[in-house]
Amino acid sequence: MYKIKSLLILLILPLFAFIAVHKYYVSVTQIDYIKEKKSVQITSRIFIDDFEKLLRERYDQSITLAKDQDEKQIDLYIEKYLKSKLKININNKPVNLVFIGKEYEDDIMNCYLEIENISEITSFEVVNEVLFDMFKEQKNIVRTFINSKHKSFVLIPEKDKGMLNF
Amino acid sequence: MFVSVGVFAQDEEKAPEKKQGHTNNNKFKQLYDEFSTPNMFRSASGAPGPAYYQQQADYKMDVELDDDNAKLSGNETITYTNNSPDALKYLWVQLDQNMRAKDSKTPLIEGGGIAPAQQASTFANDYMTEPFDGGFNIESVKDDSGKALPHMINRTMMRVELPKALESGDKFSFSIKWWYNINDHVNGRGRSGYEYFPEDGNRAYVIAQFYPRMAVYSDIEGWQNSQFWGRDEFALPFGNFEVNITVPADHILDGTGKLTNRKDVFSKEMMKRFEQAQKSYDKPVVIVTQAEAEAAEKSKSTSKKTWKLYAENVRDFGFATSRKFIWDMMAVKIGGKNIMAVSLYPKEGNPLWEEWSTKAVASTLKSYSRMTFDYPYHKAISVHAKNQGMEYPMICWNYGRPDKEGNYSDRTKFGMMSVIIHEVGHNFFPMIVNSDERQWTWMDEGLNTFVQYVAEQDFGKWYPNALSEGQTSYPSRRGPAEKIVNYMGGDQDYIAPIMTKGLNTYQFGNNAYGKPGTALNILRETVMGEELFDYAFREYAHRWMFKHPTPEDFFRTMEDASAFDLDWFWRGWFYTTDYVDIGVKEVKKFYVSKEPTAEVKKMAEARGMKLSDLPPLVFMVEEGSEDYKEEMKNGTLLDNSPSLKEYVMDNFTPEERAAMKEPKYFYNVTFEKPGGLVMPIIVEYTYSDGTSKTETYPAQIWRLNDKEVSKSVASDKEIVGITVDPKLETADVDTSNNSWPKEVKQSDFDKFKNEVKN
Numbered sequence: 044m045y046k047i048k049s050l051l052i053l054l055i056l057p058l059f060a061f062i063a064v065h066k067y068y069v070s071v072t073q074i075d076y077i078k079e080k081k082s083v084q085i086t087s088r089i090f091i092d093d094f095e096k097l098l099r100e101r102y103d104q105s106i107t108l109a110k111d112q113d114e115k116q117i118d119l120y121i122e123k124y125l126k127s128k129l130k131i132n133i134n135n136k137p138v139n140l141v142f143i144g145k146e147y148e149d150d151i152m153n154c155y156l157e158i159e160n161i162s163e164i165t166s167f168e169v170v171n172e173v174l175f176d177m178f179k180e181q182k183n184i185v186r187t188f189i190n191s192k193h194k195s196f197v198l199i200p201e202k203d204k205g206m207l208n209f
Numbered sequence: 210m211f212v213s214v215g216v217f218a219q220d221e222e223k224a225p226e227k228k229q230g231h232t233n234n235n236k237f238k239q240l241y242d243e244f245s246t247p248n249m250f251r252s253a254s255g256a257p258g259p260a261y262y263q264q265q266a267d268y269k270m271d272v273e274l275d276d277d278n279a280k281l282s283g284n285e286t287i288t289y290t291n292n293s294p295d296a297l298k299y300l301w302v303q304l305d306q307n308m309r310a311k312d313s314k315t316p317l318i319e320g321g322g323i324a325p326a327q328q329a330s331t332f333a334n335d336y337m338t339e340p341f342d343g344g345f346n347i348e349s350v351k352d353d354s355g356k357a358l359p360h361m362i363n364r365t366m367m368r369v370e371l372p373k374a375l376e377s378g379d380k381f382s383f384s385i386k387w388w389y390n391i392n393d394h395v396n397g398r399g400r401s402g403y404e405y406f407p408e409d410g411n412r413a414y415v416i417a418q419f420y421p422r423m424a425v426y427s428d429i430e431g432w433q434n435s436q437f438w439g440r441d442e443f444a445l446p447f448g449n450f451e452v453n454i455t456v457p458a459d460h461i462l463d464g465t466g467k468l469t470n471r472k473d474v475f476s477k478e479m480m481k482r483f484e485q486a487q488k489s490y491d492k493p494v495v496i497v498t499q500a501e502a503e504a505a506e507k508s509k510s511t512s513k514k515t516w517k518l519y520a521e522n523v524r525d526f527g528f529a530t531s532r533k534f535i536w537d538m539m540a541v542k543i544g545g546k547n548i549m550a551v552s553l554y555p556k557e558g559n560p561l562w563e564e565w566s567t568k569a570v571a572s573t574l575k576s577y578s579r580m581t582f583d584y585p586y587h588k589a590i591s592v593h594a595k596n597q598g599m600e601y602p603m604i605c606w607n608y609g610r611p612d613k614e615g616n617y618s619d620r621t622k623f624g625m626m627s628v629i630i631h632e633v634g635h636n637f638f639p640m641i642v643n644s645d646e647r648q649w650t651w652m653d654e655g656l657n658t659f660v661q662y663v664a665e666q667d668f669g670k671w672y673p674n675a676l677s678e679g680q681t682s683y684p685s686r687r688g689p690a691e692k693i694v695n696y697m698g699g700d701q702d703y704i705a706p707i708m709t710k711g712l713n714t715y716q717f718g719n720n721a722y723g724k725p726g727t728a729l730n731i732l733r734e735t736v737m738g739e740e741l742f743d744y745a746f747r748e749y750a751h752r753w754m755f756k757h758p759t760p761e762d763f764f765r766t767m768e769d770a771s772a773f774d775l776d777w778f779w780r781g782w783f784y785t786t787d788y789v790d791i792g793v794k795e796v797k798k799f800y801v802s803k804e805p806t807a808e809v810k811k812m813a814e815a816r817g818m819k820l821s822d823l824p825p826l827v828f829m830v831e832e833g834s835e836d837y838k839e840e841m842k843n844g845t846l847l848d849n850s851p852s853l854k855e856y857v858m859d860n861f862t863p864e865e866r867a868a869m870k871e872p873k874y875f876y877n878v879t880f881e882k883p884g885g886l887v888m889p890i891i892v893e894y895t896y897s898d899g900t901s902k903t904e905t906y907p908a909q910i911w912r913l914n915d916k917e918v919s920k921s922v923a924s925d926k927e928i929v930g931i932t933v934d935p936k937l938e939t940a941d942v943d944t945s946n947n948s949w950p951k952e953v954k955q956s957d958f959d960k961f962k963n964e965v966k967n
Contacts, residue, residue: 045334067715067716067717069716071695071699075956075958084958084959086957093710102572109619110619144961144965149684149686150620153957157958184700195700197700197703198701
């Protein structure tokens, strides 16, 4: 059997029915603090079909995530959505995420975001609720590399926040 | 109080700890502990042994579709031949449809908890509605005299009691009468079922696991009666199938086996087109046109038609039927035989399907036949289903649907081509090389994903106009090493070894398809080379064609046919979740000298020798060390080492001396291996004149030290750069340590940001 991701099912069907092609709902977000640049660099890797489904459901049924589409409008939607679902506090203060852009890589979309002008990090808090509104099995893995320390969180709807103190 | 004093005293007295002994944990240790002992059933070479046996199950079935009620009923007679040496008291029959029964336990093993918010429809379906009334209704189980046979159903498995034990070599015939409600495979997800088209009120059926099927009895599992939970696929014996399927008279049907009553079900026009198709090798001939299919959609026939199919030596049977189907075929020559490549699709699949489906089928048969054996069946069918890909002997269903206006993205197009190549490829693994899917998903999915990659690349070459603008080769999602890096370098909590039962793996797709497929591609292209690999891989396919192989049969055959010890590769890639990370740790440059270095002097002193006692030696001085002098860079090798010169003059003729190499630069290169997997070290040396040379040190270089190794490299040209795995062919998860001098690589983030800025 070829593995495709079953999205619809989750919305329409009783649990037993979609087990046959049960998919792994996961995104991976890498967060690196580059002190010399006073920059926090965020790269989120999200399955294209999951995200397309979400954008269609939320904003516009005609959206197709593929090259040569109406990139500007789609980018606006992506930015709006990511900023509302990916929330970061640094040194106990909410910070602004700048959406730099996205690119497609096979069946995955890489989204790039940046937090600027961070000269020091003493505490870091991340909430990642991306796709929780679509898939209840969604897991968002967040990996951080801050102040030379690696840390990894698995965020799920029941526990959507990761905390780090330095 | 006492205790703490005691502990303290003990610590004080403790001598420096001496390491305890250990068992053999060398990564090149042979797999004797993991493998079972070879026996008469399965040989140490990986071939079937002299006492190898397999059971046979032959089926005669009459099946009828009730299109109005989406209900399927049938009566089947199974003739079971016991080729095992054992007497069997009972038989196990698989009732896969019961996974969809109201009392199915499948939903009960899914965790997840309560979501903070849910779509109203999901919520209603999860908590407020009755589940679908699926599952087999077994009306009777009888022996050939019509006497009821006692039987017991444990979820998806039915035990049928025999009147007396079935002795080795004997046959037993019995019949089962059944029916079930067909599920909606689009909204309910499933590998079998119907898609309903509200616009015209018709259904397209793709039907499989539709009859009670014999379980496998073998030398390794006894009865393979592990329950069907819904994800891990099937284990089935071979047999012959005689199946009569009655459907509405306006349906078009195709399935496993030869159509034996073509004249009864084909119109004259269809017959004529079929004759043409058998001679068309470059493009498909349409047997039922879109206009004809669209006309058929508009009404529903109340009369019936029976399609008769006969298949020999298949492990399963599937079919597709609908009045919506367009049908096309073309011929492809494999090993001198004509095979038909066939597609069935509703108009919703066009224009994509009429253009590419049948060509992809034909191309796949050619590629897989080259990599394994000539395709032994007479046809291969690709049926369009909305959003699933699933395989059965001679027939498979595939996704890839344009939007309502007929537009499609590259993702849809290549998704469709790839899934067709993949599912048609499954004819080879596991339909013919019949591994146990219930236990080992990777044995069919992994091997198939590997050959799929080869076939996709062929397809891109043979049909360049299938590619999109700017593409020079087929954009395979899986196969190339760098595509598995994110998975293998990812969170270890969500990775299972490939050698894990399919049901219990995380990231099913990467675990059972991506990683084994990529591992075999790396084995072929980087470790063994295509010639050695391809011979051994073909040997495995030939040995186990129409038989039941195990993982060990595969591992053993690959070594047996190539003289390539691969235990280290199987152990690392298949039995662990280790990853590849190899780098250059340090590079030191040396020159020869006539003067002993401080180190040599010290060594001599320690042994009580005077310098004059030393035999003629060539001394090596590290650049920058206290013994190093700038002039060592000048002069030839022989000028700088009189003892070497004398030795050469004494032992070689002038002609021989003229032909001698005279390296000038000497390097001590230290490679490190932070990753757990052992792999060959592929190194590219770049010289000051701009040329470069690639050297491959076999994996065995790590046999005595798993962490780091040093190589001495002599060169007549100065080395200015060293790169490990320059072509990214080993799935190295961290390439930041792969070069000397250390390259400060721009991160992907910075690269993207700069691109956006420009």
